[in-house]
Amino acid sequence: MTAGTAAPAAAADTRSGDDDSRGHGGRHAATRTAMADMIRAEDLPGTIAGVREDGDTWSAAVGVADTATGRPRSPRERFRIGSVTKTFTATVVLQLQAEGRLGLDDTVERWLPGTVPDDGIHRPGITIRQLLNHTSGLYSYDDDPQMIRLLASPDFMAHRYDTYRPEDLVRLAVSHPRLFDPGEKPQYSNTDYLLAGMVIAKVTGRPYGEEIEQRIIRPLGLSATTLPGTAAGLPRPHALGYSKLFGGSKTPLETTELNPSWAGAAGEMISTTADVGRFYSALMRGKLLPQAELDEMVPADGAPGLGIGSVTLACGVTLWGHTGGIHGSSTVAVTTRDGRHTAVFNTNADWADGERRLAEAEFCR
Known part of the structure; x- marks a missing residue:
């Protein structure tokens, strides 16, 4: 319409x-x-x-x-607050560091083995810090031509109720070559924060959304935030x-x-x-x-x-x-x-x- x-x-x-x-x-x-x-x-x-x-x-x-x-x-x-969500996600990751449950310089491989395989070209060992500051060098899944068609063309109207799993979107992202060595420079990538959410789930045993609710939304009384x-x-x-x-x-x-x-x-x-x-x-x-x-x-x-x-x-x-x-x-x-x-x-x-x-x-x- x-x-x-x-x-x-x-x-x-x-x-x-x-x-x-x-x-x-x-x-x-x-x-x-x-x-x-x-x-x-x-x-x-x-x-x-x-x-x-x-x-x-x-x-x-x-x-x-x-x-x-x-x-x-x-x-x-x-x-819908879109990428303002990223500040909430990053806050939970930093809370977990403060509790000694993870370190910002831990590698993604440590917590999510095999999820982001080395490509044999760029330096290995992407860290959680590099996810949070967008210096990972990972391709952003929503730049994939298929995702552009589904999200940023008239086809979106027929697909707006589709469900996507973060694991599948990350798999799509890592099917593309990395853009540069980890830590080389900042470049915005939504893949970074899907991985950050997956790390939260791995460390805590609960979905990242539940952690945001328990750690931020409820303590601050953000009753209109979901x-x-x-x-x-x-x-x-x-x-x-x-x-x-x-x-x-x-x-x-x-x-x-x-x-x-x-x-x-x-x-x-x-x-x-x-x-x-x-x-x-x-x-x-x-x-x-x-x-x-x-x-x-x-x-x-x-x-x-x-x-x-x-x-x-x-x-x-x-x-x-x-x-x-x-x-x-x-x-x-x-x-x-x-x-x-x-x-x-x-x-x-x-x-x-x-x-x-x-x-x-x-x-x-």
């Missing part, structure tokens, strides 16, 4: 403890304006935001959740998601329902702006990791982060976080290093390209 983009609905702001008493003005006015500008400039359905700053919270919604009815977006909606596994639906409330199939379609298609098992530990989770912001704030404040592991995840020396990346804005502010793109959903989650100021944005379309401008508006005022 195809869907065009309706005219933006009126925006709505909500706040708790915000010292701005001037309605839509005040300290988040530039953020709200940037959201409206983005959906107009990029012909997007709608965008929502959730901000935490020094104990205060603010949220906003601009545009529509349903292009057919014009139903407005709501800051309370649940959505790992759907093979379930195709989105919990309510939610917007409809619109996809151009990552370039495979010129016309937006409604792709709200899909089986996210193809993304797994690299990108299957569902959450809200409030829950994701609470997670990143807690992470940076040391509530999930000891200082040593947090310093490894968020290095001060410019090295690649582990399940998290950094960006320095035009005003000199450095933020840490992750973006997440999956059919019908684009998410960006960013935080200051001290966790005192976080912002999470979601667009119910997968061709959004203005997330950096939203961060500039929020953090460079």
Whole structure:
């Protein structure tokens, strides 16, 4: 089913403890304006935001959740967070290191023997650290031509309920030549995080999703955050998601329902702006990791982060976080290093390209 983009609905702001008493003005006015500008400039359905700053919270919604009815977006909606899932997965791996149950410099072969065979060309011995910082050199399974056809062409609509096993996707990835020696350079690969999820399961004896629930979701009270596994639906409330199939379609298609098992530990989770912001704030404040592991995840020396990346804005502010793109959903989650100021944005379309401008508006005022 195809869907065009309706005219933006009126925006709505909500706040708790915000010292701005001037309605839509005040300290988040530039953020709200940037959201409206983005959906107009990029012909997007709608965008929502959730901000935490020094104990205060603010949220906003601009545009529509349903292009057919014009139903407005709501800051309370649940959505697919895509690769923001990677920060959750990496946090569990680092917790396991802190408990002495694995080491970041353990090889994948130690925990998953035979899963990633040496290719006889590149240096052997990919480590868990190299999975988390994307320096493994492993081919990303979703770059395989068959997977591109299934995920990023009109064929997706006939296959969006298909189930994929991580073992099969990794097997597909390692059927391709490695791209470079382990540790040589960073190059993003979703294969890395499928393997990280498999390592978690091997070490703990439980699926990585159960570990995320027990170690992060429940302790932080992230009541709107779920790992759907093979379930195709989105919990309510939610917007409809619109996809151009990552370039495979010129016309937006409604792709709200899909089986996210193809993304797994690299990108299957569902959450809200409030829950994701609470997670990143807690992470940076040391509530999930000891200082040593947090310093490894968020290095001060410019090295690649582990399940998290950094960006320095035009005003000199450095933020840490992750973006997440999956059919019908684009998410960006960013935080200051001290966790005192976080912002999470979601667009119910997968061709959004203005997330950096939203961060500039929020953090460079």
